[in-house]
Amino acid sequence: xxxxxxxTPDFAxxxxxxxxxxxxxxxxxxxxxxxxxxxxxxxxYPPVKEKALEYGLPVAQPEKVREDSFMEELxxxxxxxxxxxxxxxxxxxxxxxxxxxxxxxxxxxLLPAYRGAAPIQWAVIDGLKETGVTTMYMxxxxxxxxxxxxxxxxxxxxxxxxSLFERLAGEGASxxxxxxxxxxxxxxxxxxxxxxxxxxxxxxxxxxxELNFSKDAVVLERLIxxxxxxxxAFTGLQGKILKIYQAEVVDEEKAKELIIRNCNEETxxxxxxxxxxxxxxKSFTVRCxxxxxxxxxxxxxxxxxxxxSAFLLGNDVLPGMKLGISKE
Numbered sequence: 001x002x003x004x005x006x007x008t009p010d011f012a013x014x015x016x017x018x019x020x021x022x023x024x025x026x027x028x029x030x031x032x033x034x035x036x037x038x039x040x041x042x043x044x045y046p047p048v049k050e051k052a053l054e055y056g057l058p059v060a061q062p063e064k065v066r067e068d069s070f071m072e073e074l075x076x077x078x079x080x081x082x083x084x085x086x087x088x089x090x091x092x093x094x095x096x097x098x099x100x101x102x103x104x105x106x107x108x109x110l111l112p113a114y115r116g117a118a119p120i121q122w123a124v125i126d127g128l129k130e131t132g133v134t135t136m137y138m139x140x141x142x143x144x145x146x147x148x149x150x151x152x153x154x155x156x157x158x159x160x161x162x163s164l165f166e167r168l169a170g171e172g173a174s175x176x177x178x179x180x181x182x183x184x185x186x187x188x189x190x191x192x193x194x195x196x197x198x199x200x201x202x203x204x205x206x207x208x209x210e211l212n213f214s215k216d217a218v219v220l221e222r223l224i225x226x227x228x229x230x231x232x233a234f235t236g237l238q239g240k241i242l243k244i245y246q247a248e249v250v251d252e253e254k255a256k257e258l259i260i261r262n263c264n265e266e267t268x269x270x271x272x273x274x275x276x277x278x279x280x281x282k283s284f285t286v287r288c289x290x291x292x293x294x295x296x297x298x299x300x301x302x303x304x305x306x307x308x309s310a311f312l313l314g315n316d317v318l319p320g321m322k323l324g325i326s327k328e
Contacts, residue, residue, distance in 0.1 A: 006065075010165075015085045017173065030060045064089065081183065106135055110131060120164050135179040148179050209223070211235045217255075217290060235325065255288075258278045267319045270319065296308050
């Protein structure tokens with residue numbers, strides 16, 4: 001099958017590799033423009049461009065795909081199908097109607113749930129037991145097109161945004177090959193989405209990671225996993241930003257025991273959300289609205305990421321200290 005591939009980040013690389021290895025003819029790889037990074041402003045290739053160049057594939061990086069010159073180029077190429085994976089631009093109707101088999105999107109959720117920019121991380125944050133990948137026909141709406149295939153995955157209890165990203169990237173690549181085979185054989189089925197069951201996975205922003213300890217520990221622990229490795233959950237410790245990458249929930253009964261055991265004149269009121277209840281060789285435990293969080297892996301501002309056991313060797317952390325960002 002003659003394919004034009006559109007994608008930009010790491011998530012799309014697996015699918016591009018799968019298409020090439022399956023023997024499909026990739027006529028063009030379309031990705032976002034290179035970005036300047038760091039003080040040197042050195043231009044960095046998108047991951048999909050790097051992989052395309054490894055395979056010797058032609059690459060286009062239009063600022064806007066709706067430019068007439070680019071759309072004319074696509075029409076001259078004449079692809080059988082356009083495969084879109086986390087591309088980052090909205091396709092105009094002229095492109096959507098161009099290929100014989102349509103524009104096919106690989107989306108990392110079980111649509112109609114989790115339409116939008118960050119379905120992987122929100123699946124973890126919201127505590128889903130199951131998620132998956134969907135291939136669908138693209139249309140003008142955001143992730144609203146008819147479903148072709150779906151594949152389901154169970155989430156592990158320790159699933160992070162990063163680990164789920166890797167699993168779904170591989171699953172999406174495999175599902176896309178199945179979809180292309182069905183399209184070519186004329187066996188692909190179109191299933192309309194039930195808009196009444198839809199939900200939206202909004203784009204992640206760094207400020208979303210601030211830990212509000214007046215929430216329950218189970219909620220915060222999911223947030224920590226969902227935002228690991230990016231943009232990461234964070235709080236403050238003695239005026240410095242403290243990123244939290246791994247924690248485990250301490251139930252309310254155990255949290256109460258730690259409060260009774262360690263509360264004294266020096267610690268003050270350990271019932272207050274954000275107070276450190278206990279410190280051992282491997283961790284420290286922070287009070288939440290319900291239960292507590294035992295912090296296991298972190299990164300202090302200006303330092304490398306490390307296990308809490310290593311952090312405690314060089315930092316004084318004591319019961320009664322309070323975590324949080326100063327609002328002054």
